[in-house]
Amino acid sequence: MKLSRIFMIAALGMAALLMITSPVANSAIAQEPTATPQVIVITATPQGAGDGSADTAVEATAAPAGDATPVPREFEALRAARAVLQKKIGGNLTYVTAWTWDLLLFPDSALGCPGPNDTPIAGETAGYKITIQPLGSTTVYELRVTYDLKQVFDCGEAGTAASGGTAPVGPIVNLGGFELGGHALDLSANTATIMKSAKMSWVKRQVSAGDGNGVAYIQQGKANGFKVLLSVIGDKGRVLDAGYQQEYANYVASLAAAGADAIEVWNEMNLDREWPNGQISGASYVQLLSKAYSAIKAAKSSTIVISGAPAPTGAAGPGGKTNGYWNDDVYMADMAAAGAGQFLDCVGLHYNEGIISPTQGSGDPRGGYPTYFFSSMLARGLASFPGKQACWTELGFLSPEGYGPLPAGFTWAADTSVAEQAQWLAEAAKASAASGRVKLMIVWNVDFPFYGADPVGGYAILRPGGGCPSCTALAGVMP
DSSP states (O other), X not given: OOOOEEOXXXXXXXXXXXXXXXXXXXXXXXXXXXXXXOOBOOOOOOSSOOOOOSOSEEEOOBOOTTOOOOOOHHHHHHHHHHHHHHHHHOOOOSEEEEEEEEEEEEEETTTXXXXXXXXXXXXXXXXXXXXXXXXXXXXXXEEEEETTSOEEEEEEEEEEOOTTSSOOOOSOOOOOSOEEEEEOSOOOHHHHHHHHHTTOOEEEEEEETTOTHHHHHHHHHHHTTOEEEEEEEOOTTTTTSHHHHHHHHHHHHHHHHTTOSEEEEOSOTTBTTTSOTTOOOHHHHHHHHHHHHHHHHHHOTTSEEEEOOOOOOOTTGGGOBOSSBBOHHHHHHHHHHTTGGGGOSEEEEEEOOOOSOTTOSSOOTTOOOGGGSHHHHHHHHHTTOTTOEEEEEEEOOOOOTTTOSOOTTOGGGTTOOHHHHHHHHHHHHHXXXXXXXXXXXXXXXXXXXXXXXXXXXXXXXXXXXXXXHHHHHHHHHOO
């Protein structure tokens, strides 16, 4: 369930304006205009430090009794947050460039954003995360409002939007109907046959920038009747160098010119396995993405540019950031604030740690973290890019069946059977198509045989012995 909205009005090429016509004060708390919405547990933390004010928690002020027009609770939360921010910055916030809201569960009574005089009580607490970008400013402020609308917590600056307006997400781009593909290690005749039996029309391969095999992979995919997605990684030690970024851009442009149907720009950049330690940020990635996008479109405008999918993780904790990794939601918000939306056609996402059906939004024995669930992972991935479609560049379910015990770090999937893998892949494809928000689902993976410290073979739909139950299941839900 998508609980995030961005409201803006664009006119005559000027910056988007949103007029909030309701009174600045919060509506009467006694009213209950709408039913209590479902709470989705999502880690949402401030992306900038507070401003050091004496107390970030402020009691919300009720509106005069005469203001009895029922309005949605999220608008009441906005009013409360706006009133606090207006006092803080001393400006008139009747007009703002953009604002967003999310209904979330926070870790304590201060909604994860306590002031110096607050003593928060630990325990999940429902509340609203509100971001506001004032008119004429590139600064985005974050405030949090308790669900009962009685307190507002000032979390400081959440980031900086692109000059002249909110972080651009570009127009809504319809990339066409939903399509299915698979990540193949070796596109042999047998692999191509089983992919077609699953009604896959795309093949994904991964290459490093400069790899001479890229063009050959395109030709091989086309010869077998597939559209081709190339995921292009590179030298993380040089990736921040402007000269190397241009080399990378030139390479992906050559792949577009050679007929690549889609290109994913890098992979899991929120981990120091793929990006320099201490230099991880969505903003630094956008520098590479912008160069790659421009080069690809100049070479072949119809090539789909997919942003590199971050690794789904909450390992960075409440702050969302460490030198070695960032939580994926925080990372993607940073990408959006740096203008990534204007340099991508499709938002790259991964989902590879599920152990329950994609039709379920709860019931995972590990807990309620959103990366465990298909629906919340999709909502989380698109929250910062509301006008875009998603491309699952890796979506798979790990099963040890036919291989033996899983290695340390992967035992969470010990009970997943091959039959469940097949059923869940089919349900994920069906849900992706039905959402209207997903262009492409690449199954991770088709034919990788390796099963060791990294048990990629357990994700493969081509199982030991040569069977492919997932092929039958997927074919049953694809047109």
